[in-house]
Amino acid sequence: MSLTQTKSLSALTGPQRAATLMLAIGEERAGRLLARMHEDEVRDVSAAMAQLGSVSAEIVEGLCQEFTEQVGKAGSLVGSWETTERLLLRGLPKDRVAQIMEELRGPAGRTMWDKLGNVNEAVLANYLKNEYPQTVAVVLTKIRPDHAARVLALLPNSFAMEVVMRMLRMESPQAEALEGVERTLKAEFMSNLARSTRRDSHELLAEIMNNLDRGAEGRIMSGLEERAAESASRIRSLMFTFEDLNRLDAAGVAVLLRAVEKERLIVALKGSSDTLRDHFMKSMSERASRMLRDDISALGPVRLKDVEEAQMAMVALAKELAQQGEIRLAEGEVEEMVY
Known part of the structure; x- marks a missing residue:
């Protein structure tokens, strides 16, 4: 629905509101904002902008006034998973919001391979050992060499050797093959990983401490014992050295x-x-x-x-x-x- 057909401000969708504000603030400022957005957000706003048509001065003025009033009333702001999800639901379909939240809760990174490169090597190796050697070979060629080395070292010996042989014989993976691997990883591994990331902070810190060298671990735990003795004790009880x-x-x-x-x-x-x-x-x-x-x-x-x-x-x-x-x-x- 274009804004030429829209009678009231309340009928605008989230992307339409964002697109209208972008046009209102001018190309230079809008360009800086778009540069900070994820490609999916840019796509949604761009699609809405392309279909805006003629926007009445009344709608633009009402939207800008509404925006400044909401910002002025906000006072101090608190960002959280829940507030982010509620905000997204106001302008995006439910299934798209669920997908975005899973991606946010998962490992950092724009692309699938960036995200995979930030997964703990033990977790990644535990998943990959049940995949086809060819799939694992593709994955190891797409992540950082140092990360791939740590993953390879944790795979069973015979399986690791089979993966290495596949890597030696591998030509440049075709786009279809890469897309298939990406879809599988996103559907099976990343989605499960994102759902499992809601962990107790003490458990997460205990795992991080387990992976620090002894000098760094000692310094951090000593400082934590001074500031939060109870938390330090709980983290120590969860650590496995x-x-x-x-x-x-x-x-x-x-x-x-x-x-x-x-x-x-x-x-x-x-x-x-x-x-x-x-x-x-x-x-x-x-x-x-x-x-x-x-x-x-x-x-x-x-x-x-x-x-x-x-x-x-x-x-x-x-x-x-x-x-x-x-x-x-x-x-x-x-x-x-x-x-």
Whole structure:
């Protein structure tokens, strides 16, 4: 419906109101505003603008007055998921609003590949291991090399090798193939990920702390204990560190040992406590434990960064095995027992 057919201001849609205001403020200012909008918003406003037709001075004046009155009444403003969703529902269809909110709650990034590049490598690897090797190969060629490397390292060995072989033989993916992969990822992975992002802030911070190096973690947690001791205590109880693997039972340790790469295990245990190292050795045969001790001794000096990366990778692997129900992790502080 063009504005030549519109009798009242209340009949205007959201995009029509935005388009009218854009025209009213002039090309230079409107151009600066459009440059800050998402491409979908630009498309909606542009489509409305192209169909405006002749706009009466009465409608323009009424719209500008309404806008200034609403801004003047607002006072202090509070932005939230709920207010954003309500605002979008005033001018967009319900299904489109649901799609936008899912995208907002998901990882940051304009394109699908930008968003995918901001997904935690353990989460992405856990999803991709169930996909076709060709699909995974396409994904790894589209995200940053450093991120792709971390994802590849967390995939099962035989599957990772198959993916690498597909990448070696891959020619430039056709547009249809890329679009198909994008649709699948958006429909199955990103939508589920967006719905699962409404998490307790303490849980999210605990996971972030697990991925910090020890120096940064210590500084941040010390500062947090001074400012919010209760929150710091809760975050610590939710954290699962490499040393917490000491609480795995013998069966769980055995499963983890079969799943982890030997080189990674050697580097990780090189920087572990004697208690944790002995805990792993007890679940091995005498010959295997002796060989592991010899390998650790023969390794020589290792950079702390390499040790921490190996240990974080083992923690990520342990969490993945726990999600699959193969081992049981006892996170946080050990609960007090009454006998």
